[in-house]
Amino acid sequence: MSKLAEFKRLEAQLAEQLAALNSLKNDSELKREIEFESKLKALLDEYGVGLKAVINILDPGRTRTPLPTQKGQRRERAVKVYKNPHTNEVVETKGGNNKILNAWKAEYGAAAVKSWVQ
Template identity: 35%
Template sequence: MQAEIEFENKLRNLLSEYDKNLEDVIFTLSSFEELQNSTVVEGNFLKKGRMLRTYQNPYTGQIVKTVACNKRLLRCWKDEFGGDVVKRWLV
């Protein structure tokens, strides 16, 4: 319990030092997590101007994020289910 109180006090001091609040921290962390899970993205476009596409396999729930269709798992899906079917899995 003491460690939690100490952590909260340090966090509040840090927030006040940078003039931030908890909502700012949550937004920053969620944005950082999204970037880690995809690549360097601005909106849905990579810096090169190519659109990031997300496919989700409805049978397994697996998700693939890609700019081109060269991801190994995506190619396997296209071989197994057909390209037209996999195109409908675009999220």
């Protein structure tokens, strides 16, 4: 891309961003939020209180209990113990992606290894 084309492209982007900024400056809701923020900061400074302290006052249970996740929490995987009847080797794992288990599955088949769970 030539320097002139790049310059014109950047200049057009800048003009777009300036137009968006000017429209935001005239937004009454933005002005209300800015006013609220400045008054809140002044009030916090006046009383010497931090934002975390205000949150603890308004919602005291929030700090003790974590917020629930949207999908919920997964239950912890149970430990499975596999014992190879051919070598008497024992493998403990919470998941199926284990190096030794994968080698056993390749050698003896997945169905056979699955039957070795203790």
